[in-house]
Amino acid sequence: MAATSRHEAELKRKCQTALSKTQDPVEQLRLQCLSRGSSGIKGLGRVFRIMDDNGDKQLNFAEFKKGLRDYGVIVDDTDARKMFEAFDTDHSESLDFDEFLKALRPPMSTKRKKVIFEAFRKLDKTGDSVITIDDLKGVYNPRKHKKYMNGEWTEEQVFRSFLDSFDSPDDPDGRVTHEEFLNYYSGVSASIDSDAYFDLMMRNAWKL
Incomplete structure (x- = not known):
């Protein structure tokens, strides 16, 4: 059903180890979320949804940066900008956060x-x-x-x-x-x- 404590501990250990080795901004954010456990990515998504006052499901860079900070993801402005640009594939200066969360999920078969x-x-x-x-x-x-x-x-x-x-x-x-x-x-x-x-x-x- 829900993840066992053994799976949670193994996931956190794997992510913390991998985080020290990657320079990829997407992978860094993914690992920071998953190092909190299986609910990490979903929790970040909930923070962004709460911030979406007008209901347009879009995030600009300032909102993205605030969402990361509110969720406790520790990155400086330069790294936050790199993360944002990695997800902003159409260079529109906004993210559709459903698409963002799909891109953030670890690849699955x-x-x-x-x-x-x-x-x-x-x-x-x-x-x-x-x-x-x-x-x-x-x-x-x-x-x-x-x-x-x-x-x-x-x-x-x-x-x-x-x-x-x-x-x-x-x-x-x-x-x-x-x-x-x-x-x-x-x-x-x-x-x-x-x-x-x-x-x-x-x-x-x-x-x-």
Whole structure:
């Protein structure tokens, strides 16, 4: 389901090691996000969405730089400009942040994307492309959760905790889109070298 603590630790270790060796601005930003764990890229996306006051899904350089700073990505102005220009492929001085997040995701094979989509589709019972607590009922059993069993949490709290594991830790809203699900699992994928093992892990976790 969510990444195990072992996968999270391995991902952070890999990214911190790789960060000291790369000069590529796209890879530097990707590694800075993933060194926070599987939710790193998705969390940066949430920061940018909150900043998008007019809803045009575009970021200029000043907004991009502020978003990085708000998320705690430490870069100077020169490196921030290099990152921005690496993503601004049409030289329009603005970024479409959905395209930006797609470019920032670690590369994944078609096989990995396919099994991630299968898992999302299984969870999205209502078919509205958003996973909510209502979707989880009947798919995920909260009664086996340790905190439910000892009376600490209600079923609703278990469901919400489950959704929050895929959501941004900075601003969880209890709704997980396909893009957020894919962004999350792109982080998990980065810690696993074998396509076959990733596929097996997903199928076992989601009973696909």
